[in-house]
Amino acid sequence: xxxxxxxxxxxxxxxxxxxxxxxxxxxxxxxxxxxxxxxxxxxxxxxxxxxxxxxxxxxxxxxxxxxxxxxxxxxxxxxxxxxxxxxxxxxxxxxxxxxxxxxxxxxxxxxxxxxxxxxxxxxxxxxxxxxxxxxxxxxxxxxxxxxxxxxxxxxxxxxxxxxxxxxxxxxxxxxxxxxxxxxxxxxxxxxxxxxxxxxxxxxxxxxxxxxxxxxxxxxxxxxxxxxxxxxxxxxxxxxxxxxxxxxxxxxxxxxxxxxxxxxxxxxxxxxxxxxxxxxxxxxxxxxxxxxxxxxxxxxxxxxxxxxxxxxxxxxxxxxxxxxxxxxxxxxxxxxxxxxxxxxxxxxxxxxxxxxxxxxxxxxxxxxxxxxxxxxxxxxxxxxxxxxxxxxxxxxxxxxxxxxxxxxxxxxxxxxxxxxxxxxxxxxxxxxxxxxxxxxxxxxxxxxxxxxxxxxxxxxxxxxxxxxxxxxxxxxxxxxxxxxxxxxxxxxxxxxxxxxxxxxxxxxxxxxxxxxxxxxxxxxxxxxxxxxxxxxxxxxxxxxxxxxxxxxxxxxxxxxxxxxx
Numbered sequence: 001x002x003x004x005x006x007x008x009x010x011x012x013x014x015x016x017x018x019x020x021x022x023x024x025x026x027x028x029x030x031x032x033x034x035x036x037x038x039x040x041x042x043x044x045x046x047x048x049x050x051x052x053x054x055x056x057x058x059x060x061x062x063x064x065x066x067x068x069x070x071x072x073x074x075x076x077x078x079x080x081x082x083x084x085x086x087x088x089x090x091x092x093x094x095x096x097x098x099x100x101x102x103x104x105x106x107x108x109x110x111x112x113x114x115x116x117x118x119x120x121x122x123x124x125x126x127x128x129x130x131x132x133x134x135x136x137x138x139x140x141x142x143x144x145x146x147x148x149x150x151x152x153x154x155x156x157x158x159x160x161x162x163x164x165x166x167x168x169x170x171x172x173x174x175x176x177x178x179x180x181x182x183x184x185x186x187x188x189x190x191x192x193x194x195x196x197x198x199x200x201x202x203x204x205x206x207x208x209x210x211x212x213x214x215x216x217x218x219x220x221x222x223x224x225x226x227x228x229x230x231x232x233x234x235x236x237x238x239x240x241x242x243x244x245x246x247x248x249x250x251x252x253x254x255x256x257x258x259x260x261x262x263x264x265x266x267x268x269x270x271x272x273x274x275x276x277x278x279x280x281x282x283x284x285x286x287x288x289x290x291x292x293x294x295x296x297x298x299x300x301x302x303x304x305x306x307x308x309x310x311x312x313x314x315x316x317x318x319x320x321x322x323x324x325x326x327x328x329x330x331x332x333x334x335x336x337x338x339x340x341x342x343x344x345x346x347x348x349x350x351x352x353x354x355x356x357x358x359x360x361x362x363x364x365x366x367x368x369x370x371x372x373x374x375x376x377x378x379x380x381x382x383x384x385x386x387x388x389x390x391x392x393x394x395x396x397x398x399x400x401x402x403x404x405x406x407x408x409x410x411x412x413x414x415x416x417x418x419x420x421x422x423x424x425x426x427x428x429x430x431x432x433x434x435x436x437x438x439x440x441x442x443x444x445x446x447x448x449x450x451x452x453x454x455x456x457x458x459x460x461x462x463x464x465x466x467x468x469x470x471x472x473x474x475x476x477x478x479x480x481x482x483x484x485x486x487x488x489x490x491x492x493x494x495x496x497x498x499x500x501x502x503x504x505x506x507x508x509x510x511x512x513x514x515x516x517x518x519x520x521x522x523x524x525x526x527x528x529x530x531x532x533x534x535x536x537x538x539x540x541x542x543x544x545x546x547x548x549x550x551x552x553x554x555x556x557x558x559x560x561x562x563x564x
Contacts, residue, residue: 049076049189050094054083054101054113054148057562058410059174060137064100067182074186083116091120094130097161098185100178101152102137104520107144117148125159131188132156133165135181140171140351145303164188171351172255172406175213213404218242220399221367223392231459234374235427236393237358240401241367248361250434251411251562254368255352255404258391260300264326265293271329272340280344289344297347299325300387309346313339353388354406356517356562358430360437368403371430371462411515411562416444419512421504423527425453425482425493428518429462431562435515436467440475448475449507453482453493478503492523494530505538514553516561524563 049071053064061082068078083101091097102110109117134156136149146169153167165188168181222239240254269276269290276290285296293299302310304320307328311318316332325347334340359369374393375386395401413435414420422432429452436448450467454460460483470476480496497504508514516527528550535546553559 047077048079049096049098050079050081052081052083052086052097052099052101052116054099054110054116056102056104056110056112057408060100060102060110062409063135063137063174063178067098067100067185070182071186071189074190076186076189082112084112086116088116088119092126092130094127094132096189097130097132097156098135099132099149099152100135100137101149103139103144103146103148107147109148113148117152120152120155120159127156127159127161130156130161131164132161133163133181133185134167135178136167136169137174137178138169138171140298140303140348145169145171171349172354173213173349173352214247215402215404216242216244216246218368218401218403220395220397220401223395223397225393226371226462228459232455233460234393235460235462236372236374236389237369237463238372238392238395239359239367239369240403243366245365246361246368246405248357248368248405249407250357250360250413250438251408251431253354253356253406253408254370255354255406256388256392256401257295257350257352258388259295260293260350260387261391262294264299264324265290268293268299268326268329271326272334272337274337274340278337278341280341282345282347284349289341292344296349297344298350299347301384302328303348306346306348310343313342313346350387352404352406356408356411356430356434358433360434360441362441363437368405369433371427371433373427408562411517411560412557413438414446414513414558416442417446419447419449419507419510421449421451421507421512421514422517423451423493423497423515424517425451425523426518427462428516428523431517432515433463433466436470436475440470440473447477447507447512449478449480449512450476451480451482451493451496453484453491453496455483455485457481457483457486492526494526497527497530497534501534502538505534508553508558509539511558513558513560516559516563518563520563524561 051064051068051071053060055061064080068080071078083099101113104110134149134153136146136153138146138149149167149169153163157163165181165184168177170177170181218240219242220238221241222237224237226235226237227233266276274289276288278289279286280289280292282292282297285292287296301322302325304322307318307320307322310328310332314332314334318328318332325343334343355370355372357368358371359367370392372389372392375389377384377386411431416439420435422435424430424432432450436450438444439446439448448470452462452467454462461481467476467479471479480493480500482491482493482496484490484492514531516524518524532543532546532550535541535549536543539546539549541549550559
């Protein structure tokens with residue numbers, strides 16, 4: 001207990017200090033206590049945390065690894081592990097558990113996280129002594145945003161774990177939101193712990209800030225529909241040129257933020273009566289309402305959470321169905337301009353869309369090419385189109401566009417002397433166009449085998465002339481084609497794989513790497529089942545041995561996939 005005079009001096013010092021100074025003082029005092037009277041150290045100090053990640057593309061792992069390094073700089077020991085390698089029976093023993101996990105497809109966990117996900121849903125756990133938080137990665141262009149992270153968060157709380165930092169959901173452009181989440185985690189740990197290093201300056205050391213994204217200013221120089229007249233599909237080959245060299249590798253993607261359609265925005269403005277020049281400050285941008293609605297804010301297929309907020313603003317009961325903003329305003333109009341300004345402030349940012357690059361840095365150093373299928377889907381009986389694919393399909397040559405490169409460390413071209421097998425039906429051909437152009441330009445000696453499929457040979461054979469040229473020049477050594485609608489029985493790439501299973505297995509046995517690109521369901525699962533069958537049949541393996549062989553290929557980096 002302090003004497004009154006000392007207590008007043010302490011109060012005066014605290015009230016006149018900044019937050020950073022208080023942290024320094026806290027570290028300094030704890031350092032003195034730790035050095036002079038170690039026996040009275042706080043037994044509740046947070047010294048260790050567990051950081052788990054569940055990933056498909058590597059983003060969750062990358063973030064968790066960064067967080068572990070940052071935690072170390074703050075005097076906190078972080079046990080880092082993928083959920084596929086984590087011993088699930090250790091969950092009840094965790095005191096401080098932080099999870100970074102992504103969502104794929106229609107709200108599904110990453111393949112590596114499925115065992116963990118099923119375990120926490122199928123077992124009763126006692127987590128009353130566990131403090132936790134979840135960082136969820138997702139993509140708002142998918143109907144179910146960050147569902148895996150939401151489910152994990154819900155299950156841990158259900159079993160008695162204490163949520164110390166709220167669930168943070170991140171879109172494709174996740175870096176800043178993820179950093180803010182971990183800053184909150186660190187703040188919680190620092191407040192809960194007296195285990196600060198004796199050198200007080202270490203307590204205030206900040207992790208180095210990650211450099212911002214490199215945005216490129218590009219010009220659309222080509223926009224070609226690759227499908228012929230009469231096709232059921234529209235697939236656009238788009239070339240974007242810049243004035244500078246673009247830093248990318250085969251397997252990387254371009255991130256593009258699409259614009260909303262002018263006539264839709266102008267209709268919304270007319271319906272609400274707002275002056276299009278009215279300036280509004282949102283969480284990330286300040287601009288005129290028209291500029292915000294055109295290029296910054298999502299007005300299509302709104303999240304359920306956004307619809308709930310809209311219902312609260314207009315004070316009406318609104319079904320929780322995902323609809324466009326224009327439909328909401330038609331059915332449940334705002335009462336006045338002020339109410340609409342509130343609505344603008346709750347809209348989420350337009351998420352960047354990722355397209356795997358289909359050009360080669362050694363051939364097209366100041367250009368990137370992408371292969372874009374016009375996305376069609378039905379909502380309440382009406383045909384709708386994907387925002388970005390529709391935007392890119394309509395964009396004329398000479399249009400200016402900004403983009404950045406999204407690095408993909410888990411889909412990389414093998415060494416030049418290694419053979420590769422590429423399985424890419426439909427727009428899955430995109431990265432393999434890049435691979436072949438790169439191998440051609442660099443004189444790679446490894447052999448190349450492509451499996452490609454589409455509906456019709458005459459209408460849908462994407463990049464046909466280029467692939468034929470690669471065959472003639474022996475850049476492409478094998479090509480296996482499957483056009484599903486050109487005969488009575490549908491034929492897909494997996495049928496060609498079975499037909500040529502013996503040679504396929506020989507290539508793999510001799511060191512070839514296998515790459516899979518294209519739609520996740522059902523194509524990727526069908527192809528993977530076929531691969532396992534090939535291993536069994538032509539490798540004389542049992543089901544378990546085939547699975548083990550496949551796992552070894554993945555471990556060696558000889559099976560890589562990019563599916564969506």
